Amino acid sequence: MVLDRLKQVAQHVTGTTPPPHPFDPLSAAEIEKAVALVNKEHGPLFYNAVTIWEPRKAEMLAWLADPDHTIRPHRVADVVAIKKGGMVYDGLVDLDEDKLLKWESNEGVQPLITMEDLQIVEHIVREDPKVIEQCVISGIPKEDMHKVYCDPWTIGFDARFGNKVRLQQALMYYRPHIDDSQYSKPLDFTPIFNCDTQEIIHIDIPPVRRPVNQAPPNNYHPAAIEAEGGYRKDLKPINITQPEGVSFKVDDRIIEWQNWKVHVGFNYREGIVLNNITYNDKGKERGIFYRLSLAEMVVPYGNPEHPHQRKHAFDLGEYGGGYMTNSLALGCDCKGAIHYMDANFVNRAGASQTIKNAICVHEEDAGILFKHTDFRDDSVIVTRGRKLLISHVFTAANYEYCVYWIFHQDGTVQLEIKLTGILNTYAMNPGEDTRGWGTEVYPGVNAHNHQHLFCMRVDPNIDGPENTVFQVDAKAGPGEVGSAENKYGNAFYAHKTKYSTAKESMSDYDGSSSRTWEMANTNKINPYSHKPVSYKLVSREVPALLPKEGGLVWKRAGFARHAVHVTKYQDDQIHPAGRHVPQTSGEPSQGLPEWIAKHGDESIDNTDIVLWHTFGITHFPSPEDYPVMPAEPMTLLLRPRNFFLKNPALDVPPSYASTPSQIAAKKAAVSNVDKASRAV
C-alpha cells in the first residue's frame, strides 16, 4: 500500500520505528521478548499463548482522545504457559518496562489445546497397544496402523476424569489410501489422551460394536472427480480488477474506507478483533463500536448416547479461532485486489511463528445502493454500492468457518459467517437406525445433528461509551377492530423495552415480533426523529439452545442460553465461557453467568456496556452436505437508526442521475456508467 511504503521510506530516512498502535497484536519481536522475560524467571515452560493484553479501556480512551498529551498505554503481553507436570500459569509482562506484572499458578484449569497439542495425539494412538487392539476388532489389520487417523478434541468435560489432568479425546478414523477422506470411515471407539504424560489413559468403547465401514471411499479430491467423469468445463472466467487501485487506505493496521475507520486486530482466540470503529460524519469522527469480535462459540451435538455428549466444541475457547486460521491464497480464497495482513503467535517452545495472509481486506461491488425512478417522466437516480470485507477462515478439525466483517456505505456493519468443510461423522452398522439423532449421509456414515452457536461481543460506543440497550418488538396497537382508536385494526408500532440490569437483559429471539435490539445513546437525540441515536442489531438466525437446562452443554455454555445478554463493561470480561474453557464442568458456569450472578442487579442504563449476542444455526445433515459441504451462509446486521440525519451515502457518485428539469429540457444527465460492463 502507498501509505505503508511512504512510512517505510520515512522510517528509513529518520532511522526510527514508530511504536506499535496500542491495539496492535504483539509483533514477533514482542512475543519473543515476553517469552525471554518469562523464561528467565520461570522457565522452562510450554507456551500456550502470548498475546496482547489490551489496554485498559479508561486509559485507552484517554489516549485516543488526546494521544499527544496522554501517556501511551504500555505494551503488555498476556501469557499462558504450562509446566511439565501440568501446572498452568497466567502471567502479564510489561514490555515497555521489561518486567512481569503478574505470574500466577492455577490448579484445575486447562488452557486451550493448541495445534501442536493436537498434532501429537495421532502418533501416540497409532502405537498404543490397546488402540491397536481396538483397531483390529474394528477390522483394521495391525500392519495398517499408519492408515489410522484421529481428530483430537478437548475432552469437553467428563466427570470421570475431572479437570486436574489435561486431556484430549481422539475421534478415530481410517484411510485405506492416504488421500481418502477419513470421515467416511469413522471408528467406533474413543481413546482418551493425557497431554502431560502423552499416553492413552482410557478407551471409550460402545456396547454395540461397529466395524469399519465397507462402503467404497467417498472422496472429493481431483482424482476422484476425474474418475467419476471429470470436472465441468462450462465455466468461463469472471475477472474482477481495480486498475486504478483500491479505495481504502492502510496505515499499518488502521483501515480507512468510505468514512469508516477501523483498527484491525487479531488474536489467537477470537481471530479478527475490530477496534475503535468510527464514521466520519461530514467532518466529525463519531464513535460507533469500541470493539467487535466473535468471542466464543459452541457446537453441541444432539446424540445422547455416551460419549457423544462430549462433542460440543468451543472452537474459539478450546482451540482458538486465531490459532486455526488459514494462510489465505490470492485468486483462491480471495478474488480481486487484496490487502493481506499476517498473524504472529507463540509456539509451544516459545518462539514466534507467523501465519502469512491470515486476514484478507478487500472491496466488492454491492449491487444497487439506492435507486428511485419518478414514474411520471422516468427521471431517475441509480447509485451502486460498495462494501469492504475484512475476513479470515479457520479450520476446526473437520469444519471450516469463513468469517466476514463487512462495512457498507450506508453505515451498516454486517457479520457474515459461512460454514463449510466436512461433517463430523460416526460409524453405523448396515441397517442401523439413526434414531433421529443424525443422518446417514453415506452408507455407514452417521452425521449427528448439531448446532453452531456463535457469540458476538459488541462493545458499543454510540457517540460515546455511555449507552443503553432497548429490546424492540413490533406490536399491534391497542384497541379492537371497530374501536375509535383502531377502527380498521391496522395500528402497529415499535414497542421498546429498556434493559435496566443485566438480569433484565437476558432475552431470547422472538420471530413473531421481529425482535431487534437497539444500542442507543440516550444523551444524544436525533434532531429530526427526536429519538436517541442508536445502532440496531438485526439478527434472524437465532435458534434456541437445544441442550436442556441443567445439562452439560447448558452448564458449560452459559452464553448460549439467551440470544442477548448485556453487561456493564469490565476490562477483563472478554470470554463469555471463561478464560480457560477446556474441562470446565460448568459448576459453577464460567463467564457470562458468573458475571451476571455477581453484578446482575447493577444498572446498565446509560453507562459503559457490552452486548453479547448468540446466533447461529441448527444443522440437520443431509447427503448434500457430504463429502465436503457447500458453504452455508448466515448473517446479521448492525444498522444505524436515528444515528445519522439522513442516508449517509447520498454523496456516493450515482451511476446515472437525471432530474425532471433535465428530462423536460432534454438535457444531459449525470452519468458515471460503468464502462467495463457488456451486453451479451
Added chain:
Amino acid sequence: MVLDRLKQVAQHVTGTTPPPHPFDPLSAAEIEKAVALVNKEHGPLFYNAVTIWEPRKAEMLAWLADPDHTIRPHRVADVVAIKKGGMVYDGLVDLDEDKLLKWESNEGVQPLITMEDLQIVEHIVREDPKVIEQCVISGIPKEDMHKVYCDPWTIGFDARFGNKVRLQQALMYYRPHIDDSQYSKPLDFTPIFNCDTQEIIHIDIPPVRRPVNQAPPNNYHPAAIEAEGGYRKDLKPINITQPEGVSFKVDDRIIEWQNWKVHVGFNYREGIVLNNITYNDKGKERGIFYRLSLAEMVVPYGNPEHPHQRKHAFDLGEYGGGYMTNSLALGCDCKGAIHYMDANFVNRAGASQTIKNAICVHEEDAGILFKHTDFRDDSVIVTRGRKLLISHVFTAANYEYCVYWIFHQDGTVQLEIKLTGILNTYAMNPGEDTRGWGTEVYPGVNAHNHQHLFCMRVDPNIDGPENTVFQVDAKAGPGEVGSAENKYGNAFYAHKTKYSTAKESMSDYDGSSSRTWEMANTNKINPYSHKPVSYKLVSREVPALLPKEGGLVWKRAGFARHAVHVTKYQDDQIHPAGRHVPQTSGEPSQGLPEWIAKHGDESIDNTDIVLWHTFGITHFPSPEDYPVMPAEPMTLLLRPRNFFLKNPALDVPPSYASTPSQIAAKKAAVSNVDKASRAV
C-alpha cells in the same frame, strides 16, 4: 447470444419462425392479434391486460414429457378490458384458432390500475376547484398548481364508496421547484378520483390541518449534493469482465447454466415467472419446481387515523409488478456481462408496447463454494462458487423493489429482494407527536410504520408433481437431564409434521424452533439417508401480519395471515388475493382463504400441491432511510435436502487442490488460480 444468432440464421435460411414456447409471454404481434379479435366483436374497449393464459398443467406436462408426439398447447391470451361506463370484461382468446373462448362481463369488480390510469389523475387534480381550494388552505398559491403533484393509489377499499365505481385516491405533494423531492412536502388531504368519469368525487380532509411543510427541500439529486460539498472522490473503479463470454446458454427464454435449466417468463402482475426448473443430475434431468413467482404482496401502514388505513398497497395485484418494471441500464442497474430480455404489454388503446431490458440475467462470483484443509499437512481444496441472477426492478410510486432469483451451484435457489426508493410520507405540524405510528424523518415529514409482506408461490415438482409438505421444527429430545435416555440433556432432533390438508397447513413461523418447511416426494427415497427427496424452504424474515384479525387488511390480504399455506394444485389459482384486487372488501376474502374454505379438507398428501409463503419485513422508518433509502435486503433459500446423493457441486473445478500424497511427495497440486487477482 450465440444460440440466438444461430437460430436466427437457421430461420433466415428456412424462412420459418418456430412457434413460441408454450410458457413464453405473448409477443407484441400476439398481443395485437388478440386485441384485434376482441375489438372486432366487442370494441371499443380500454385494455387493462392482455397476457399469456398459461397452458393447463396436465396438458403442458404431457407436452413437456414428449413434445414430438403430443399436441402443442395452444397460445391463449387472457384479456381484461373495461368499457366506457365501467363494465369490466374477462376474456380468453385462442390465438391458434383465432377465436374467443370466453367473454364475460363482471360487475362490482375492479382490475388493477395501470400506469396510464395513474398518469391521468395528476392532471385532473391540478384543475379541480375543490382541490385548488384545499391547496390554498395548505398555503400553496393557486398560481402554483403546476407545482402540485400526486401519487395516485387504488383506493384499497373504502366502504363509503364500495366497488361499483372505479376509484383512485390521490396522495398529494408539493414541489417548490420541479426537481425537488415531493416527499418532503406532503399535503394533508386526499382527493378521490373516479376513473370512469375522470373527476374528483370527494376529498378526505383531516380534522387537524397541516399546512405545507416550511422546512427547506431535502433532495438527493446531483445539484443538491454538490451544494452540500459534492460527491466523494475516493472510489476507484471495480471492473467485472468475462473476456471469454458468459457460462450460460440462452435458447430464446430458456436459460441453461451449471446443470440448471429454467424458462424465464414475465407477466404484468408477477413480473418474472420461472417455469419448469430442472437440474441435470449426472445426465438425468430432474424436476424441481414447475413454477416459481412472487404472486402477491401487501404493504399495510400502521397509522390508525382515517384515511391512512387505506394505505395497504397490493403492489402486484393492484398495479402489477410487470407493468411497473424499470428498463434496466447496463453499467448502472447491472454490472458485468449482462443478457437482457424485453417485456411486451398492451396499452390502454390496445396497442402493444415494450419495456426494453426488463429482465437482467447475469453471473456473479459467489466467494468460497467449499473448502477444507487437513490440519495435519495443510493439504487443501478450495473451490470458488458462482451464481446466476435473474432479476428485475419495479417502481411502485415512491418505493422500488429489486427482485433477484438466484441459482447456486449447490442446488440452492435463492430469492433476494432489496427495498429502496422513498418512504411514503405524510404531513405533520411543528411539535406534533407521531404517537408512535411513524417517525419524523425530516422536520414536518412523518413516515408511517409499515410492513412489506410478499407472497411467493411455489409450485414444486420434486422429482414429479406428487409432493407432500412437512413442517420441520428443531426440538429437544425426550427425557430429563439425568434420565437413561438423555443423561446429559443434549438430545435434539428434527421434528417433522406432515400437512394432510390445506387447513392443517396454515402455519406461522417459529423462530425458537428454527422452523423450516420441506417439500418432499415421499415416493422417492434417498438411498443413503432413507429420507424422501425434498427441497427445504429456509426463510427467517417472516413477521406476523400486524393488522388485527377481522380488520380491513386482514380481510383483504388473507394470504398474509400465515407464513405458509399449502393448497392442492388448481390451474386458476395463481393470485392469492384474488384475480382482481382493487376495491375488494375482503367480505368474503378472495384467493387463498376462499380456496381453503372450499377445498381445505381435501388431501394434500402425495399429490400436486402449491406452497404459498408470506415473508417480508416490518419497517419502522428512521432518518437514515431518507430522502432516498439505502437498499434493505431480505432473502430466503430453497435448499435441496436428501435430493442429491452428495454435494452436487463437487465437479466445479477447484481453484486449488492438493492431497496428502502430493504434499508428502512435494508434487504439483491442481491449480486454477484466478490470474486477474492482485495483492495490494
